[in-house]
Amino acid sequence: MFLFVFVLTVLPVFAGGQSYYCYSPDDIIQIRKSAQTSWGRKILDRIKTDIAERRSHDLTVPVVEGGHIHHYYCDKDGQRLTFDWDKPHAHYCSACKTTYTHVNRFDWAWIYMVHRKNQEYLQACMYAYMATGDLLYVNYIKDMLLDYASKYAAYKEYNAARVISDKHSGKAFAQSLDEATWATYALPSYTVIKKYLTQEEIGKIESGLLRPCAELLLNRPAGANWQMWHNSGLAVLGVALENDSIIDVAMNDPVRGYYALMKKHLKPDGWIDEGSPNYHYFPLQALIHTADVMRCRGINLYNEDMRKMFVAPIKGTYPDLSYPAHSDGWYGASVLSELPIHELAFARLKDPVIETVLEHAYGMTDRTAYESLLTGQDIKPVKEPMIQPSYCYPQSGFLCLRSGAVSSVLKFGGQGIGHGHPDKLSITIHNGEKELISDFGTCAYGLKLYLDWYRNSLPHNMVTVDYKDQNRKALGKLISYEATPNGGRAEAECTTAYSGVRMLRKMNLEGNILDDTFDCASDSVHVYEYVLLFNEKPVFKAGKGQSVVLDESKVHSRIKNVKKYKVGKKVSFKTPSGDLLLKLSEAPVKELLVGEAPGIPALKLAEEGTGAQLCYPVIVRLQGSKNMRISARWTIFNANTNK
Structure with missing residues (x-):
């Protein structure tokens, strides 16, 4: 087992640093x-x-460990x-109107929420003090940190399954990942108020909370985003404890340190x-x-890599600053949900691209991020x-073909480490206002739908x-790509998704017309299913349909109210946001399957909603052929095009 011996001696490894702070005197002046x-x-x-709202509820730190947020879903x-301060054992679902009482995993997740709200409170009090100099906020922070210090060491180290473990487990939370995010956001408040504390208070907070x-x-070795968060938490704790030994691990560990992880996980095109x-x-x-x-330790990480990680993804947004929900990405991922770090990046880098995206963001939402100050x-x-x-x-x-407000995104690579989906050569289409066909990303990981539906190939276009x-290890290959004045064209293939099958997708966007051709070629006979997942119910003519039940796989069984139609060489569809004409290659058996299935999941942070929305799968099933070709012509509507 990995074991770090906690070292109190400060190592002289950061000679350029002059002090220990999370916010400099110049920051506070600004x-x-x-x-x-x-x-x-x-x-x-x-x-x-925000502070007044938090103070209208009980400020006592929980004596019981928190659970896993992915377990706080119906x-x-x-x-x-819906989180209710007054109901730690009663949890309401706004979609189905059910109240769950005395369900352990919900009760523990409720405690998770309390810790998160305390994190937000500590951060708000910190900014309020820095903005006003009012010592009232110093006392608010001190009182809560002392309360945590009196309880934290006694928390058991449970994991998400509520099993005591030294792997992945936290103390206040069920994951060390969450412990690290909490430390990153909550504990800079200690560094801001430390000068006002007595030695006794400093001793209690450091021995009861910061050191544990x-x-x-230090004893939860991880990788990728988990370890990046561990390092962030350790960086804050190292500064708070004025201990360069901790900082050295966070920065310079040859496997898990900041520099090692950046070298391993940052792509040349700017994405993690x-x-x-x-x-x-x-x-x-x-x-x-x-x-x-x-x-504060004389280490400059506001370098070209940092700038690239902000600027490059901006070039991949839809016009409303949202993104496709690729892989285990929650639906609704957007620059708008990441404004605090964009404000922080703009404060430090003053990059004009970041400024431009902030200007567009505040055309859609109010400027409320604390970091804006x-x-x-x-x-x-x-x-x-x-x-x-x-x-x-x-x-x-992946790539984005764009013409004005119209976009289509083709995903041909990217395994996503443990968060990837088997989705190579899948597409999404956005008309500038919403997606016509979507990648739905993920629901909460604790739900059955996650493994039975969203994480599979079928719910992708x-x-x-x-x-x-x-094959989950499959990767596609970009054959050609060209941006044009009124759109763009691209071609990509994948030969490893299915043994013995070469898949090829060609796309051309010009104005509001998207031509999309999908070819499959093999030496063997297969069943090919061409899938489109509409967010609006399509209207089409295909004769009289037959009601059927899909049971070919557990994923198929998630599609309900299915009707099967016989189709010829062409079939067309209409929705309020676009028209589609499909041309189909010949096959001994050609069927059109249309039904309803889980679509856009309930949003990650929304406590009020109707649950997962419906989508409308359209599946063209070709059986008995070695090869397949389906050509699609989309005519995409928005406020700037004629329907």
Whole structure:
């Protein structure tokens, strides 16, 4: 077992550092100046409102360990349960109107939520103090940290299965990952107020909370985004404890340190290699907070790699600044949900591309991120969609064809480490306002739908073979790509998704017309299923349908109310957002299957909702042939095109 012996001696390895802080004196001066502007006062008012809301509830730190947030979702419809401060043992689902009482995993997840709200409270109090100098907020932070220090060491080290373990487990939370995120956001508050504490108070907080948390993270070796967060938490703890030994592990461990992980996981095109926008921005939060904390030790991580990790993904957004939900990415991933770190990046890098995306973001939402106060700059909203040219990420394995507001994304590579889906040569289409066909990403990992539906090949807009998933290690290859003045064209293949089958997809976008051809070739006879997942119910003419039950796999069985139709060489579909004409190659058996299935999942953070939305799968099934070709012509509508 990996074991780190906790070292109190400060190693002289960061000679360039002058002090230990998470926010420099200049930062605090800037925050205070910004808080006196018209735009900054609005943010400060929001901070004060957040603090007042938290203080209207019990401030006592829980005595019981928290659970796993992925267990705080309704089993029936995937909706996140509604957190109620007054009901730790009663959990309401807004979708099905069920109240679950005394369900252990929900009760433990409720405690998780309390710890998260305490994290937000500590961060809000920290910014309120830096913005105003009011010592009232120092006392708020001190009281809560002392309460944590009196209880934290006694927490058992449970994992997500509520089993005591030294692998992946946390203390306040069920995962060391969550422990690290909490430390990253909550514990800079200690460094900000430390000068006001007595030696006795410092001793209690450091021995009761900071050191046990550091010991936990030092003894939880991990990889990829988990270890990036562990390092971020350790960086904060190292600074808080003024211990360069801890910082040295976080930065320089040859396998798990910051530099080693960047070398291993950052792609040349700017994406972290976990296969989705969601799993780019999640570890990027850790990386930028590590960079921010390390400034005090003379370590500059605000370099070209950091700039690239912010600027490059911006070139991959839809016009509304959202992304396709690739792999285990939650649906709704967007620059809008990552504004705090974009504000922090703009404050440190002053990059014009980041400024531009912030301008467009604030044309759609209010500027409320606390980190905005660090910028010292008013951002003028731009209310127009962010229109960009076509763009390709060859190393990360996807590309965006664009014409005005119309976009189509082709995913041909990217395994996503443990978060990847078997989805090579899948596409999405966006009309500038919404997706016509989607990659739905994931629901909560604790739900049965995750393994039975979303994580498989069938719920992706592509071709499956013989009712099976693609080989999960398969990678496609980009054959050609060209951006054009009014769109773009691309061609990609995959020869490893199914043994003995070569798959080829060609796309050409011009204006609001997308031509998309999918070919499969093999020396053997197969069943090919060409799948499209509509968000709007398509209208089509195909004669009289026959009601059938799909039982070819557990994934097929998730499609309900299925009707089967016989089809010829062509079939056309209409939706409010676009028309589609399909041309089909010959096969001994050709069938059109249309039904209903789980579509856009309940959003990760939304406590009010209707659960997973329906999608409308259209499956063209060709049986008895070695080869297959389906050509699609999409006419895509939006507010700027004629229907």
